[in-house]
Amino acid sequence: MLKPLSSDRWNYVTAAHLLNRAGFGGSPAEIQKLADLGLDQAVGHLLDYEKITDQTPNPDWAKPNPEEVAKYREAIRNGTPEQKQQAKREEQQLAQRRMLELRGWWLQRMAHGPRPFQEKMVLFWHGHFATSVEKVKNPYFMWRQNELFRRQATGNWQQLLLEVGQDPAMLLWLDQAQSKKDHPNENYAREVMELFALGEGHYTEHDISEAARALTGWSLEPQAQKYIYRSFIHDFRDKTIFGQTGNFTGEDFIAMIVAQPQSARFITAKIWNYFAGQVPSEALNDDLAAVLRANGNNFKPMLRALFRSEQFYAPDIIRNQVKSPVQWLVSSVRILESELPPPVVSWGILKQLGQDLFAPPNVKGWDGGVTWITTNTLLTRYNDAQALVDGQLPPLTAGDFAGKGGNKGNKAMQAMQRVRMGGVNVEKILTPAQRADKATIVAALEHRLFQTTLNTDQEQTLREFLDSKTKMSDADIRTTIRLMMSTPAYQVT
Amino acid sequence: MNNQITLQTRREFLRRTVLGSSLAWTVPAFLSNTFSALQAEAADSAIQTPTGKDATILVVLQMAGGNDGINTVVPYANDFYHKARPHIGLKAAEILKLNDAVGLHGSMKGFKSLYDAGQLSVIQGVGYPNPNRSHFRSTEIWQTASDSDRIEKNGWIGRYFDNACPGADPAAGVVIGSQLPQAFFATKPKGIVFNNPQNYRFIANGTATEESYKKLNELEMSSPQPDDNSGGSIGMLPAGMPMTGGRAMDFISRTALDAQHSSDEVRAIATKVQNQAEYPGSTLGSSLKLVAKLIGGGLPTRIYYVSQGGYDTHTNQLQSQQRLLGDLADSVKSFTDDLKAQGNMGRVLVMTFSEFGRRVSENANGGTDHGAAAPMFIIGNKVKAGLLGQYPSLAPTDLYQGDVKYNVDFRSVYAGVLENWLKTKSTPILGKTFTPLPVV
Numbered sequence: 001m002l003k004p005l006s007s008d009r010w011n012y013v014t015a016a017h018l019l020n021r022a023g024f025g026g027s028p029a030e031i032q033k034l035a036d037l038g039l040d041q042a043v044g045h046l047l048d049y050e051k052i053t054d055q056t057p058n059p060d061w062a063k064p065n066p067e068e069v070a071k072y073r074e075a076i077r078n079g080t081p082e083q084k085q086q087a088k089r090e091e092q093q094l095a096q097r098r099m100l101e102l103r104g105w106w107l108q109r110m111a112h113g114p115r116p117f118q119e120k121m122v123l124f125w126h127g128h129f130a131t132s133v134e135k136v137k138n139p140y141f142m143w144r145q146n147e148l149f150r151r152q153a154t155g156n157w158q159q160l161l162l163e164v165g166q167d168p169a170m171l172l173w174l175d176q177a178q179s180k181k182d183h184p185n186e187n188y189a190r191e192v193m194e195l196f197a198l199g200e201g202h203y204t205e206h207d208i209s210e211a212a213r214a215l216t217g218w219s220l221e222p223q224a225q226k227y228i229y230r231s232f233i234h235d236f237r238d239k240t241i242f243g244q245t246g247n248f249t250g251e252d253f254i255a256m257i258v259a260q261p262q263s264a265r266f267i268t269a270k271i272w273n274y275f276a277g278q279v280p281s282e283a284l285n286d287d288l289a290a291v292l293r294a295n296g297n298n299f300k301p302m303l304r305a306l307f308r309s310e311q312f313y314a315p316d317i318i319r320n321q322v323k324s325p326v327q328w329l330v331s332s333v334r335i336l337e338s339e340l341p342p343p344v345v346s347w348g349i350l351k352q353l354g355q356d357l358f359a360p361p362n363v364k365g366w367d368g369g370v371t372w373i374t375t376n377t378l379l380t381r382y383n384d385a386q387a388l389v390d391g392q393l394p395p396l397t398a399g400d401f402a403g404k405g406g407n408k409g410n411k412a413m414q415a416m417q418r419v420r421m422g423g424v425n426v427e428k429i430l431t432p433a434q435r436a437d438k439a440t441i442v443a444a445l446e447h448r449l450f451q452t453t454l455n456t457d458q459e460q461t462l463r464e465f466l467d468s469k470t471k472m473s474d475a476d477i478r479t480t481i482r483l484m485m486s487t488p489a490y491q492v493t
Numbered sequence: 494m495n496n497q498i499t500l501q502t503r504r505e506f507l508r509r510t511v512l513g514s515s516l517a518w519t520v521p522a523f524l525s526n527t528f529s530a531l532q533a534e535a536a537d538s539a540i541q542t543p544t545g546k547d548a549t550i551l552v553v554l555q556m557a558g559g560n561d562g563i564n565t566v567v568p569y570a571n572d573f574y575h576k577a578r579p580h581i582g583l584k585a586a587e588i589l590k591l592n593d594a595v596g597l598h599g600s601m602k603g604f605k606s607l608y609d610a611g612q613l614s615v616i617q618g619v620g621y622p623n624p625n626r627s628h629f630r631s632t633e634i635w636q637t638a639s640d641s642d643r644i645e646k647n648g649w650i651g652r653y654f655d656n657a658c659p660g661a662d663p664a665a666g667v668v669i670g671s672q673l674p675q676a677f678f679a680t681k682p683k684g685i686v687f688n689n690p691q692n693y694r695f696i697a698n699g700t701a702t703e704e705s706y707k708k709l710n711e712l713e714m715s716s717p718q719p720d721d722n723s724g725g726s727i728g729m730l731p732a733g734m735p736m737t738g739g740r741a742m743d744f745i746s747r748t749a750l751d752a753q754h755s756s757d758e759v760r761a762i763a764t765k766v767q768n769q770a771e772y773p774g775s776t777l778g779s780s781l782k783l784v785a786k787l788i789g790g791g792l793p794t795r796i797y798y799v800s801q802g803g804y805d806t807h808t809n810q811l812q813s814q815q816r817l818l819g820d821l822a823d824s825v826k827s828f829t830d831d832l833k834a835q836g837n838m839g840r841v842l843v844m845t846f847s848e849f850g851r852r853v854s855e856n857a858n859g860g861t862d863h864g865a866a867a868p869m870f871i872i873g874n875k876v877k878a879g880l881l882g883q884y885p886s887l888a889p890t891d892l893y894q895g896d897v898k899y900n901v902d903f904r905s906v907y908a909g910v911l912e913n914w915l916k917t918k919s920t921p922i923l924g925k926t927f928t929p930l931p932v933v
Contacts, residue, residue, distance in 0.1 A: 183857035374686035375752035461708040488745035
């Protein structure tokens with residue numbers, strides 16, 4: 001049973017846990033504010049984000065642009081070889097600029113937008129329906145899918161699956177747009193069951209080929225840049241899916257998936273894992289799935305129950321999740337009350353750390369958990385911490401930016417050379433009283449960075465480091481912060 | 494040299510007194526060959542202590558995405574082939590013939606020259622029973638060497654380290670990339686991961702900072718200290734699932750120790766050793782270029798792991814496979830040239846794999862969908878050169894759900910590599926006995 005956390009366990013530490021997991025962390029003042037609200041109100045403050053207006057403007061190119069598409073297609077179809085080449089190059093460069101802008105736009109929403117929980121859900125859905133621009137190649141489609149995840153962030157499961165299946169980026173990503181009745185492409189039919197909604201072992205190979213026939217006709221209108229149903233490529237014959245036979249459409253197939261009890265279990269297990277950092281027990285998974293189904297497959301009530309539950313605040317859950325690279329970056333700037341690095345730098349950092357937004361490694365998304373941590377990514381986190389704290393460029397090379405082809409990497413590096421970033425403003429994060437001596441400095445920073453203490457040896461090491469610095473200047477404090485971020489403890493939340 | 498001795502002593506101290514012997518494997522063992530050799534003498538003879546100078550080395554090369562084996566080792570004389578692939582079938586004139594029946598894809602000139610020199614073995618029709626067509630599941634099967642109906646968490650390379658190299662240096666396994674492949678998951682995980690040696694270090698703004706970093710990362714374990722079987726290792730987990738046996742921080746702490754101790758050596762080698770061949774500028778080319786340096790510099794590594802992606806050719810396969818296979822053959826050829834110049838070619842074996850081949854029939858988009866059996870390549874001085882195994886029949890009546898049937902289990906290939914190249918018993922590593930395919 002999902003039992004609510006008793007009110008006497010609601011405090012600064014549990015409030016910090018909620019803000020870290022349901023959002024991207026925050027300053028001690030923000031945590032205290034949540035703690036003062038009490039559990040239910042604190043959860044409501046994050047989850048009922050519809051009450052908070054979000055006026056973030058969209059990128060100005062984030063709309064269909066049939067003229068631009070037509071012009072490009074014309075050049076490719078009828079241009080001279082040079083014109084074709086030129087058109088392709090320009091298209092690529094434009095796409096790259098827009099993707100960079102899009103990445104920066106989203107990170108900014110996570111770090112400083114008014115609805116952190118909504119963005120945390122968008123990040124979940126992006127990792128779940130993992131779609132990569134490397135194949136889709138179209139920034140407008142990637143933005144549109146991101147907006148779909150935002151619109152349906154805590155919406156209805158069936159509606160979400162339907163909209164994702166008809167989403168232009170997904171239609172391209174899993175080849176559904178190219179699936180015709182004569183040669184149905186099985187890619188989407190397979191992945192929607194294996195990775196999105198049921199899991200391996202809950203369907204047969206036969207279900208896949210039959211479902212692929214049901215999905216034929218779901219297509220893309222390239223000029224208008226939107227979903228279109230083309231009846232002439234739909235297979236109207238009977239199909240047998242999950243043992244039922246009928247003249248099923250793609251919509252029928254999605255409804256049949258959601259009708260499987262396994263579907264609610266599958267998605268709630270994944271959501272629990274995302275927020276709690278562990279695989280739920282069978283019993284807990286049953287409870288979460290039951291709440292989802294009892295509420296018409298709407299996510300919001302299940303999420304509210306999750307964040308209010310005693311299980312979510314269990315000792316083996318708190319501070320036992322490896323920060324994803326996005327969590328590491330975004331929560332760092334929130335904790336340090338600083339600004340995100342410019343998009344080109346943030347992009348480089350996230351690529352190095354293994355979480356290139358809009359370019360997950362494959363349709364399974366990022367493995368996450370301890371797989372974020374390798375000898376290489378750990379050292380990189382430690383070095384990038386210095387960049388964030390001091391406002392210097394991180395040690396990136398062109399290779400860190402290299403995509404599949406061309407000199408992308410060098411261009412991005414050149415762009416980086418022009419970048420200036422701000423570092424941590426020490427006055428903002430330490431009061432004069434806290435700054436009075438090394439012990440209070442270490443204690444205040446621990447409170448801010450970990451909401452707990454390091455071990456005594458580590459505290460001693462940090463005090464000795466400050467001892468070696470007679471002035472304890474801003475630069476010395478920043479190095480101390482960087483050292484604290486260069487610990488295993490800082491990598492978990 | 495004095496420095497090294499001090500380091501060794503400090504680590505030995507940590508290993509014996511602070512962590513306790515049960516945690517010895519978490520502490521990077523000794524980078525010095527001499528010390529490793531001494532240790533090996535005292536140890537069980539089944540235990541392999543890499544010396545970095547003379548031990549055999551395996552390079553595993555993953556072709557991710559499911560390479561179309563049929564257009565890689567092409568049955569150009571087979572009518573069924575041309576019937577099934579009217580648009581993407583390769584003509585006799587386009588390929589590099591190996592005999593009257595099959596030839597290599599035309600872009601693989603590098604492989605053809607290795608073949609002619611007796612350094613390439615082509616194992617035909619490799620797969621496993623009840624093939625799975627999911628990228629993830631089939632990759633998992635190849636990485637764990639499990640039966641297709643059994644979920645196994647640890648990888649075959651990880652189990653090799655568990656069985657044959659306890660107490661070895663973490664650099665016994667090196668992955669060029671950013672993620673640890675599941676093949677490395679182990680009860681006692683080993684293996685370092687990096688892609689850029691120059692940034693593979695803690696960059697400090699002064700000695701005090703550097704010293705503090707080292708101390709802060711020496712021993713940060715959540716209490717109580719886990720014992721040997723308490724899990725907390727990456728190997729206990731399904732991919733992507735956080736650990737349940739131990740705290741996440743314990744895993745990170747071990748990784749921090751490995752990082753600290755391996756970074757200096759890797760960087761020194763990468764700076765010091767010069768490549769003696771030109772490589773393609775591709776990711777695979779750069780990865781192999783780095784591996785050649787590390788081998789030349791004597792890193793005590795038994796298994797290197799590199800990968801090349803992009804083989805999921807559902808659409809317009811001709812163009813992309815041309816580029817990928819060309820890159821593969823050129824990169825591997827450069828690598829072998831480099832190793833020859835170093836005098837290390839005799840110590841190194843390269844083995845390629847892909848999670849599956851593709852359907853015999855082409856699809857409507859000029860591509861192929863997920864299939865089953867496919868060839869593997871083994872490269873080295875001592876390989877059993879030529880074509881091994883049988884080319885699977887393409888006759889429609891011989892296919893299973895549109896796929897060719899395997900006739901060599903990939904685990905027999907692993908067994909051959911383990912027994913004949915890495916000189917270790919394969920049964921404990923593969924979980925059951927497979928007849929080793931005599932690949933060397």
